[in-house]
Amino acid sequence: MRGVPQMFCYIFRQFSGLPPTTRVRQQGQARTKKKRCWATVKTRAQQLVMMLVHVLVNGRLWDWATAGTRRGTLVLVNNVIADVVWAGDGGETEGKAAAEELGKQWAERVKLHAAAGTLHTMIRGQGREKLVTQAHENVAKAEGVTDAEAQPQQAAQWKVVDLEGRTVLPGLQDAHLHVSILGERAERIDLAHCRSIAEVQQALREGVRRKPAGTWCIGYDWDHEKLAEGRPLTRQELDDVSTEHPVFAFRVCVHVGVGNTLALQKCGVPLERPASIMDILPPGITPSSAEAADDLVGYSEEDGLATGMLREHMCYHVEDMLRKTATFEQRRARIVRGLQQCLRVGLTAVQPNDAHAWDVYTALHAEGQLQVRVHLTIPYDELHTHADAPERPTATSDDMLRCERVKVFADGSLGANTAALSLPYRCKHHRATKGILNYTQPTLETMFSRATRSGFQLEVHAIGDDAAHKVVSAFAECGLGREHRPILTHCQVLRQDVVDAMAQLQVVANIQPSFVVTDAAWVMKRLPPALLTHAYVWRTLLMRGIPCAGGSDTPVETVNPFRGMYDAMYRNGGHEAVGDGGDGDGARVFKPEERLSFTEALHLYTRGAAYAGRCEDTRGWLAPGYAADLTIVEHDVSREPHRMRNMLPYQVWVAGTPRL
Structure with missing residues (x-):
C-alpha cells in the first residue's frame, strides 16, 4: 500500500478493523504537502466490508474562505470529511429528506467502487481536487487472498445527524499542555484557593491525615502573589x-516548590549550606554554571540553613522521583483522567509534554482507548535513554498517536523569577537576579543537533528574553529553519532582534493566551520597563508572519480552549481600561493593541496547532480530505465570542466518531 494517499489510509484503517501499525520517519526524509501513509495489512482483505456515512445537516459551519460561519451540510465517510455542501451553492440540503438522499447517494457510491475492487472517489476541495484510490486487488495479492475473498460482503450504511442550528468548528487542538500532571491533580492537594500561609498549612494537614506515615503529601497551585x-x-x-x-508544595508555575525537612532529606538536600551546591545535586542535573546551581536550592543568607525552596531542575527531580515510584496502572489512570478532561472541554487533539508516558499512550492506543489524538513530546532526557520512549519519531497509521518531538527547558518562569532576562527583575525579593538560564548556548546547540540527527522536531521552553535570544541563536547555528519547524514555547518576553530572527527562521511561536490574564496583575511590577515593549505580543508575532500555535500549559492555566481563545481576544485583567470590548463587563485589558480577532484566535487552536504538529494537510479545516474532527457548540461564537468565557462544547467528534 506504499504511496496510498493519506485520506484513504484514514478510511481504510477505520473500517477495516485492522490492528494499528506504525511508521517511522527517517532522518532527512522530505516532508511534502502531499503526505503519504504507510500501512501494513496483516489480516484478510475480506474484512473490508463496511463503511459508515454521516450526514450532518441544519448547522452553521466555519468557513476559512469567508472567515465566518455559513449554513451547510457535512458528509463524513468514516473518519474523513468527504464533502461540504454549502446552502445556496446549488446543493441545498437543509431538509431531513434531502439529507437522507445525500447519505444514500454517498453510500451507493462507496458500495459501487468497493464492490468493483477499487474505491475511487473524486473529492471536491477548496480550489483543488483530491483523487483517492485504493486497489483491493493489490492488497489481496500481497496477502495471498483470492479475488472472491477480497469482495466486500455488505453495503455502506448512512446516518443523518440534525444539528438543529448549532455551529461546527474544526476540531480544537491544544499545542502545549501536561496531560499526566492534569490527571495527577486528583491525587494532590489544591492550594489555589488559599489566601494565607495558615490556610495553606490547614489544607496540607487535611491531606496528611488521609495518608500513612512516610508517604508523600503533595500540594499544588499556591501563589505568593x-x-x-x-x-x-x-x-x-x-x-x-x-x-x-515528606511534604512538598509546588507553586502554580510548577518551576519552584517548597519542602519540609523530610522532603529535603529524600531529595538529598542537607539542612546546612554546603561549600558547593554542585556537590549535592542529583546525577543528571548539570547547571550551566556554579551561580546557576546556587539558584536551584534555597539557603538563608542569615543562618545558612535550608529554606525549603527548590527551583527548576530540583523541582523536576521531585516530580521524577514521584513518577518513578508510580505503578503503570497509576500512570495510566492519571493520563486517562487528563484525556477525559481534555475531551470534555472540546479538544480533539493534544500535544502533551509528559515524562515516562510513551508506554501508557501506546497501550491505550492498542486497546482502542484513545478518545482524542495525541502528539506526545518527550523530555530531552528520555532521548535514547528510557525504554518507554521511542528511539525514532513514530506515528500510528490511523494518526491517533504520534511521538515526533523532544522538549528542552531553557529557563524557568516569570512568576518564580527564574525566567532568564537580559535585565534584572524589579520585584523586592529578587532585585539582583536575572533568572536562571539552564544551559549555555553551546550546550543548547549540542542538544539541538543531537535531537535533529535523531529525526525529532524541537520544542524549547523559553520565557525570558535572554533565554529566547540564546535559543533562537542556537537554532540558527544548527541550521534549523522552516523545514524543521523548531518551536519556541511561551514567548512571553521577547526583544526586537528575537522577533526578527523568529520571522527569518520561521520559528513556530507556541503561545498561551491565558498567561496574559494571570500575569498582568504583577508583570508591570516585575519586569523592567525596557522589556515590556515586546512582552506578550501575540498580534505582533502574527503580523510578522511568524507561525503561531495556541496552547494552555494546563494545569498551569485552564485546559478549556474556548477560554484560551477568549483570553486571546479580550486579554482581561490588565492595567489599561478600554471599555467593555464587547464582553459586557467593562474589564480592563493588558496591551489592547495585541488583542486578536476571533478568526486569529480560532487559527491558534486549529490550523496553527496543526502546523506545529506537522499535520496541517489533514486537520484544522472543514473541507474534503481533512480528518473528521469536529467541535460542535450551541451558539455561533464567531458572532458572540464573549460566550467563550465559560463555554463547554455540545459535542466532540474525533476520527468521524462522536466521543462526547
Whole structure:
C-alpha cells in the first residue's frame, strides 16, 4: 500500500478493523504537502466490508474562505470529511429528506467502487481536487487472498445527524499542555484557593491525615502573589504540617516548590549550606554554571540553613522521583483522567509534554482507548535513554498517536523569577537576579543537533528574553529553519532582534493566551520597563508572519480552549481600561493593541496547532480530505465570542466518531 494517499489510509484503517501499525520517519526524509501513509495489512482483505456515512445537516459551519460561519451540510465517510455542501451553492440540503438522499447517494457510491475492487472517489476541495484510490486487488495479492475473498460482503450504511442550528468548528487542538500532571491533580492537594500561609498549612494537614506515615503529601497551585504575607512558604512552616510525611508544595508555575525537612532529606538536600551546591545535586542535573546551581536550592543568607525552596531542575527531580515510584496502572489512570478532561472541554487533539508516558499512550492506543489524538513530546532526557520512549519519531497509521518531538527547558518562569532576562527583575525579593538560564548556548546547540540527527522536531521552553535570544541563536547555528519547524514555547518576553530572527527562521511561536490574564496583575511590577515593549505580543508575532500555535500549559492555566481563545481576544485583567470590548463587563485589558480577532484566535487552536504538529494537510479545516474532527457548540461564537468565557462544547467528534 506504499504511496496510498493519506485520506484513504484514514478510511481504510477505520473500517477495516485492522490492528494499528506504525511508521517511522527517517532522518532527512522530505516532508511534502502531499503526505503519504504507510500501512501494513496483516489480516484478510475480506474484512473490508463496511463503511459508515454521516450526514450532518441544519448547522452553521466555519468557513476559512469567508472567515465566518455559513449554513451547510457535512458528509463524513468514516473518519474523513468527504464533502461540504454549502446552502445556496446549488446543493441545498437543509431538509431531513434531502439529507437522507445525500447519505444514500454517498453510500451507493462507496458500495459501487468497493464492490468493483477499487474505491475511487473524486473529492471536491477548496480550489483543488483530491483523487483517492485504493486497489483491493493489490492488497489481496500481497496477502495471498483470492479475488472472491477480497469482495466486500455488505453495503455502506448512512446516518443523518440534525444539528438543529448549532455551529461546527474544526476540531480544537491544544499545542502545549501536561496531560499526566492534569490527571495527577486528583491525587494532590489544591492550594489555589488559599489566601494565607495558615490556610495553606490547614489544607496540607487535611491531606496528611488521609495518608500513612512516610508517604508523600503533595500540594499544588499556591501563589505568593495571592497570599496575605506576600512571600513563599518556608521549610519550618511545612514542618509544622508534618514531620512524619515528606511534604512538598509546588507553586502554580510548577518551576519552584517548597519542602519540609523530610522532603529535603529524600531529595538529598542537607539542612546546612554546603561549600558547593554542585556537590549535592542529583546525577543528571548539570547547571550551566556554579551561580546557576546556587539558584536551584534555597539557603538563608542569615543562618545558612535550608529554606525549603527548590527551583527548576530540583523541582523536576521531585516530580521524577514521584513518577518513578508510580505503578503503570497509576500512570495510566492519571493520563486517562487528563484525556477525559481534555475531551470534555472540546479538544480533539493534544500535544502533551509528559515524562515516562510513551508506554501508557501506546497501550491505550492498542486497546482502542484513545478518545482524542495525541502528539506526545518527550523530555530531552528520555532521548535514547528510557525504554518507554521511542528511539525514532513514530506515528500510528490511523494518526491517533504520534511521538515526533523532544522538549528542552531553557529557563524557568516569570512568576518564580527564574525566567532568564537580559535585565534584572524589579520585584523586592529578587532585585539582583536575572533568572536562571539552564544551559549555555553551546550546550543548547549540542542538544539541538543531537535531537535533529535523531529525526525529532524541537520544542524549547523559553520565557525570558535572554533565554529566547540564546535559543533562537542556537537554532540558527544548527541550521534549523522552516523545514524543521523548531518551536519556541511561551514567548512571553521577547526583544526586537528575537522577533526578527523568529520571522527569518520561521520559528513556530507556541503561545498561551491565558498567561496574559494571570500575569498582568504583577508583570508591570516585575519586569523592567525596557522589556515590556515586546512582552506578550501575540498580534505582533502574527503580523510578522511568524507561525503561531495556541496552547494552555494546563494545569498551569485552564485546559478549556474556548477560554484560551477568549483570553486571546479580550486579554482581561490588565492595567489599561478600554471599555467593555464587547464582553459586557467593562474589564480592563493588558496591551489592547495585541488583542486578536476571533478568526486569529480560532487559527491558534486549529490550523496553527496543526502546523506545529506537522499535520496541517489533514486537520484544522472543514473541507474534503481533512480528518473528521469536529467541535460542535450551541451558539455561533464567531458572532458572540464573549460566550467563550465559560463555554463547554455540545459535542466532540474525533476520527468521524462522536466521543462526547
